[in-house]
Amino acid sequence: MEGTEPTTSESTGREGNQEANQTVLLTSKPLHRFVQKEPKSLGVVILIFGCAELxxxxxxxxxxxxxxxxxxIPFWxxxxxxxxxxxxxxTAVHPSKKMVTVCLAMYVVSLLGILVSAVNRLLCFPFITDIAFSMEGDIWSNYRSEQLLCVEIILFTSSLCVSVTLIFLSIIARLALKSTQNQVIIQYVSTTPPPPPQE
Structure with a gap:
């Protein structure tokens, strides 16, 4: 009876070491390095900009x-x-290669959308300015057109801020996926039998 106790505690210690090794392997994965760049916080920022745009x-x-x-443009x-x-x-809460790939695809699509909206808003600015100058006699119409111009400028600026965030997230997502493909993990598991119980 006394001889079986050290064996049990030793096997429990080995299981604990294996769990610790698994934790070390998980934290060294590139996908977890992607999570360390705080995509959750940046996602909240992008979400707020999206609600404001809508x-x-x-x-x-x-x-x-x-x-x-x-x-x-504001809707899509x-x-x-x-x-x-x-x-x-x-993805920050449930990191996986598949989710990072989906995120990267959506980042690229959103960046293309920002490019289209930026060009379109730059074309809208002269039309709104012309309306403001043509209605100098009507104070309320002039005030309304100035408000429209300010809204368009704010949305244009916010989309540029989101584009910087999306470019950063795209870069770290691409680096995480690239290093995941090239990564090889070698884990050595000892197969030596436990020492015989001492009587």
Whole structure:
């Protein structure tokens, strides 16, 4: 009876060492290095920008002037931002190669959307400015056009801020996927039998 106790404690110690080794292997994986770059926090930021874009889209929907809403930019770009934000948060909580690949694809699609919206908003600025100058006699119409111009400038600036965040996330996601493909983990498991119990 006394001889079996050391063997049990020794096997428990080995199991604990194997669990510790698994933890070390998990933390050294490139996907977990991706999580260390705080995609969850950045995802929350992108999510807030997406909600703001959608809310401004409802405001621009009632305007008759030529704005970015004529091709529904605030709605689809806000939706892309919300999807990217949610994916970043989910991937930070449940990291996997598949989810990082999906995130990377959505980051690239959102960046292309930002490029389209930036060009379109740059084209909208002169039209809104012309409306403001043509209605100098009407104070309220002039004030309304200036508000529209400010909204478009704010949305343009916020999309540029999100693009910087998405470029950063795309780079770390690509590096994580690239190093995951090239990584080889060798784990040595000792097969020596435990020493015989001492009587």
């Amino acid at each position: 809310l401004m889209g409802f405001q621009l929907a009632g305007e008759t002037a030529y704005t970015s809403n004529h091709i529904y 770009q806000g939706t892309l931002f919300i999807i990217c934000g949610n994916l970043s948060i989910y």
